[in-house]
Amino acid sequence: MIYLDHNATTKVPAAVMEAIMPLMGESLNPSSVHKQGRQAKALLENSRQEIANMLAAGDDYKLSFTSSGTEANNLVLNNFLDGDIFISAIEHSSVYNYSKLYSNIHIVGVDQDGVVDLDDLDKKLAQSTNSKKLVSVMLANNETGVVQPIGKISQLARQHNAYTHSDAVQAVGKMELNINDLGVDFLSISGHKFGGLIGAGAVIYPSDFSLKPDLIGGGQEQGMRSGTENLLAIRSMALAAQLVQKDLLKRTSHLRNLRDQFEERLISACPQIIIAGQKADRLPNTSLIVNPSKSSETQLISLDMAGIAVSAGSACSSGRISKSHILSAMGFSDKDARSGIRVSFGVDNSAADIEHFLTTYSKLSG
Numbered sequence: 001m002i003y004l005d006h007n008a009t010t011k012v013p014a015a016v017m018e019a020i021m022p023l024m025g026e027s028l029n030p031s032s033v034h035k036q037g038r039q040a041k042a043l044l045e046n047s048r049q050e051i052a053n054m055l056a057a058g059d060d061y062k063l064s065f066t067s068s069g070t071e072a073n074n075l076v077l078n079n080f081l082d083g084d085i086f087i088s089a090i091e092h093s094s095v096y097n098y099s100k101l102y103s104n105i106h107i108v109g110v111d112q113d114g115v116v117d118l119d120d121l122d123k124k125l126a127q128s129t130n131s132k133k134l135v136s137v138m139l140a141n142n143e144t145g146v147v148q149p150i151g152k153i154s155q156l157a158r159q160h161n162a163y164t165h166s167d168a169v170q171a172v173g174k175m176e177l178n179i180n181d182l183g184v185d186f187l188s189i190s191g192h193k194f195g196g197l198i199g200a201g202a203v204i205y206p207s208d209f210s211l212k213p214d215l216i217g218g219g220q221e222q223g224m225r226s227g228t229e230n231l232l233a234i235r236s237m238a239l240a241a242q243l244v245q246k247d248l249l250k251r252t253s254h255l256r257n258l259r260d261q262f263e264e265r266l267i268s269a270c271p272q273i274i275i276a277g278q279k280a281d282r283l284p285n286t287s288l289i290v291n292p293s294k295s296s297e298t299q300l301i302s303l304d305m306a307g308i309a310v311s312a313g314s315a316c317s318s319g320r321i322s323k324s325h326i327l328s329a330m331g332f333s334d335k336d337a338r339s340g341i342r343v344s345f346g347v348d349n350s351a352a353d354i355e356h357f358l359t360t361y362s363k364l365s366g
């Protein structure tokens with residue numbers, strides 16, 4: 001099996017597995033006051049510090065663990081439901097679907113490369129008379145990999161007295177990440193996207209902001225997220241964070257080499273293909289291929305039968321493939337928005353994997 005779906009989830013690296021395996025045999029509740037509890041608490045707090053360090057989040061910020069990136073995004077947006085919320089048209093469903101539920105969610109357009117339209121954001125912020133405002137724009141898009149100008153977005157938001165949140169779930173381990181450079185107030189991450197176990201995410205928020213929790217109970221996570229912490233997943237996220245940070249340059253240059261080689265050869269073999277957002281600044285590992293002559297589903301199934309795992313960017317949790325709202329927002333036709341497949345490389349992929357993909361894909365696209 002050739003796995004080219006690293007934006008969906010990643011395997012846990014051997015070094016992380018080895019480090020967390022012994023913890024499975026322990027009873028570790030960080031809220032318990034006895035010795036094991038205190039050990040668990042120390043592991044939890046070390047993990048918090050290590051992840052904060054990776055993001056360069058100092059004392060101006062707090063970090064609370066959540067179960068996922070989805071929960072982290074929800075927690076931030078839920079704190080602004082009595083205000084105006086400005087999101088981009090290409091957000092992940094954990095942000096985007098708020099626009100289907102609430103009338104105070106304003107959608108900001110993107111250009112044909114999938115980059116947020118700053119003039120549209122400026123105009124929409126200026127029209128708001130609400131004193132409470134949040135701008136929520138992802139750092140890197142999960143389907144196209146397009147990286148948003150978050151520094152400029154947070155500056156603009158500040159001029160309008162708005163807070164800024166960025167969903168950085170796809171960015172960790174694929175680009176340099178420093179919360180101060182981004183200038184955002186809130187940031188969301190998710191461990192399983194960069195080598196942690198599924199089941200842990202984190203929200204980073206200003207120390208002086210009184211965040212209202214979604215989960216009420218024992219008051220874990222400084223009261224921000226009740227429920228016993230998923231220490232194994234949290235520990236694996238912190239260890240994975242250190243691994244990706246240590247090798248970031250090596251990782252990103254390997255990924256970029258593979259991706260560039262892949263796109264160049266794919267386009268010369270199948271000239272009808274469009275790589276969505278190719279001209280924009282993108283994550284080094286992601287290619288969203290639009291093949292107007294084939295539906296996402298047909299491509300996905302044929303590749304799966306040949307042992308190659310990719311995804312249709314637009315797949316939802318039921319596995320059904322729908323129209324990509326991201327491609328639609330970028331101006332692609334309905335037909336094209338149903339023809340995208342996402343190839344997302346990981347550090348273990350090699351040139352041989354590209355070779356295998358191209359041989360299979362050129363047969364399929366005729």
Ligand code: PLP
Binds near residue numbers: 140169
């Ligand atoms: N945000 C982005 C950009 C994502 O790609 C994903 C997952 O695909 C999420 C949020 C949700 O993360 P999780 O799977 O941890 O809920």
